[in-house]
Amino acid sequence: MSLQVLQEIPARPAAGTAKGAAAGSAAGARAAEPLCHVNPDWLNIESVVENDLCTQCGACAAMCPHKTIELVRDEHYRYFPQVRDESLCVERCKSLCVQVCAGVQEDPSLWEQNPIVAETYDEYCGSAITDTWIGYSTDPQIRARGTSGGLITGLLVYLLESGQIDGVLLVGANKQDPMHHDISIARTREEIEDSWGSKYYPMPMGARFRELVSATERFAVVLLGCHMRSLRLMERKLPRLEMSIVLRIGLICGYCAGFKAIADQARDWEIELEKNKRIDYREGKWPGNVRIQTEDQDRRTLIYNFLTRIPFTTNYRCTICSDLMNETADVVVGDAWLKELTDRKDEGWSVIAVRNPAVTPLIESAIRDGALYLERADTETFVRSQEKPMRYKKHALVTRLKFARRVMGRTLPNIDLSRFPDGFPTNFWNRLGNRLFMLTQWTFALNDPLRRAMYRFVPRKGVQWWVRSIFLMIAHDGKGSFLSKWLLKKEPMLNCDA
Ligand SMILES: Cc1cc2nc3c(=O)[nH]c(=O)nc-3n(C[C@H](O)[C@H](O)[C@H](O)COP(=O)(O)OP(=O)(O)OC[C@H]3O[C@@H](n4cnc5c(N)ncnc54)[C@H](O)[C@@H]3O)c2cc1C
Structure with missing residues (x-):
């Protein structure tokens, strides 16, 4: 290539x-x-x-x-x-x-690893890691409510109560107006617990970065990969910011649906979004439901059904993002989408990988004091837990960038492609699926009337067939016949419907 x-x-x-x-x-x-x-x-x-x-x-x-x-x-x-x-x-x-x-x-x-060649491909997908675990919060309520294993909330509560941090920057629901969210520096157990759960859209967390500059307090942050890179760039300008943050927890981010996906969902359910009382994305048992509650309605659908809205609502910038595993975080946390765990059908499991060895003692103290249950895992397990988004954000990165530039005429960010001298293991179906994903985003994401007409006039099964086909193409690893996987419908569409 x-x-x-x-x-x-x-x-x-x-x-x-x-x-x-x-x-x-x-x-x-x-x-x-x-x-x-x-x-x-x-x-x-x-x-x-x-x-x-x-x-x-x-x-x-x-x-x-x-x-x-x-x-x-x-x-x-x-x-x-x-x-x-x-x-x-x-x-x-x-x-x-x-x-x-x-x-x-x-x-x-x-990024630390340069250049990335075939032998270091797994390491590249996961980026630099020193320790990996899978597990959950030992507090049953936190685990049950948490997105996957409640690991982030459990860890933060423990660090706060054991005096290892003074506060944490995170995003929670706005109780008065669920159309909005509260980005706050939580300083109590209640405030941390109230912020549980993933919200599948970008939040302007960075607007509060400057408030983390402190001579006396120690902070943690919970951020997506894009936030985290901005934070790192800002720390270079403000060294005191770097000094006052003791733990940077990064979320794995495969897909960001955008808030308009929830607006579309509400419209489908004939819910007036302005009247909603509460929105949840991963409510209930792992993997969880998208749920919207109003005074007189309470509707929910499994997260996989909701995620089929992604190609229609996500942002252009997200379609060319290369940071699946929050590569500049101190630790990265995500769903442990491993078949051996999802088959158990119990409460959730999270995967956590340490990039900065200086923060390992914080995790180890949480294990030792019984706040977290964590089993050791290896890099291969970590990478396997995100197998399908890898083929989207990593394998197909160059395909996407070329498509964005040449076909869509878009401006590209400063991605240093010389880091990838060996190229990426892609195949025909993977490339086609990625291009169709981008074309779908391009056609529908900013055209609300067209998208709504599509939802109204195209049978739901037809829309789901289209998205499932795209995701299956993206996920194709080049082994065996794509057409038989597609027709037999035995292959999971995303990691999470394993
Ligand atoms: C947009 C998005 C995409 C994701 N994509 C993937 C994926 O492809 N694969 C995967 O394995 N995991 C993904 N995750 C992470 C996953 O959904 C869980 O957040 C993670 O497994 C941690 O679960 P937990 O139960 O340990 O966390 P919880 O205890 O539920 O805590 C979640 C924490 O995340 C914070 N948070 C929620 N939404 C946001 C947001 N939009 N921006 C910043 N902080 C936020 C909350 O404040 C809370 O502190 C994604 C998360 C988001 C927000």
């Missing part, structure tokens, strides 16, 4: 007058930089939004020294930064917001 084609793409000048003018001079000089897909001299974060590269993490708002960036929710329920006074950027700023933007800067120095 030729990576060269992508590497030669010159930097694109930012759209807009002030931005274009300010960026213009230096951009010409830097256009020849081989691995740069976007203009390194973008003036401010609005150029990132215009080019559809914003991950909605919100770190730009926290980084801005002039406090001129605000996060505004658009008609698709996405939180995008808006610059209130651009003159401050023109006159007084060094584009700090763009410098900490993980949507643009896939900075190779954030």
